[in-house]
Amino acid sequence: MTTTSISICNEALSMIGAKTIQSFDDNTENARRCAAIYDSSRKALLRMHPWSFAKKRIQLAPVVTHPSFGYSHAFPLPSDFVRVIDTGQVNYEIEGRYILANTNLIDLVYVADNNNEQTWDSLFSECMALYLITKLAKPISGSQAEADSADQKLRNMLKQARAINGQERPAQDFAADYYPSLMGVRY
Numbered sequence: 001m002t003t004t005s006i007s008i009c010n011e012a013l014s015m016i017g018a019k020t021i022q023s024f025d026d027n028t029e030n031a032r033r034c035a036a037i038y039d040s041s042r043k044a045l046l047r048m049h050p051w052s053f054a055k056k057r058i059q060l061a062p063v064v065t066h067p068s069f070g071y072s073h074a075f076p077l078p079s080d081f082v083r084v085i086d087t088g089q090v091n092y093e094i095e096g097r098y099i100l101a102n103t104n105l106i107d108l109v110y111v112a113d114n115n116n117e118q119t120w121d122s123l124f125s126e127c128m129a130l131y132l133i134t135k136l137a138k139p140i141s142g143s144q145a146e147a148d149s150a151d152q153k154l155r156n157m158l159k160q161a162r163a164i165n166g167q168e169r170p171a172q173d174f175a176a177d178y179y180p181s182l183m184g185v186r187y
Helices: 005-015 029-047 122-141 144-167
Strands: 055-060 073-076 081-086 092-095 098-101 106-112
Touching: 005 029, 005 122, 029 081, 029 122, 098 106, 122 144
Parallel strands: none
Antiparallel strands: 055 106, 073 098, 081 106, 092 098
8 A cells, every 4th residue: 555645644543533534625624634734743753853764965055145153154954954964064053944154065964854655664654643643632532541642652653763763874983083172181
């Protein structure tokens, strides 16, 4: 079966015993509720971890206008930007929709707003269904206990999904590239 936004919403609705939907445009309360929370829920869940399936790379050039102080350049974030994974810079800040840094180029690795459910990791899809339940259970079934149960299941599933996702990446040695400026000046 193909994973879609509707199939994920229907999984969540089925788990709370609610009627499923055919599309977000259905003239039903469940369709309106799902349509209202789906996109923001996806983006929030994507921000919770540097998911491999949503990872992108891009080189950013600075814009013509410079920050007033503190940094020499401002780099516009991609329109699908959700979260920074790496900038290749030690000192930078995100301010508004810009990365501020003292460099001429940024090699940005980031989590993108991946809205193609067919490319999602299966554990992320499960997490998304549970996340939707936490938001839908109380308004649809009237049961806060059901929402709380889904929240606990989501926390456990997120731990597992993050661990597995992390195992699919090579280990990183942060200390190898770090040399503190005050090292050796103690005495």
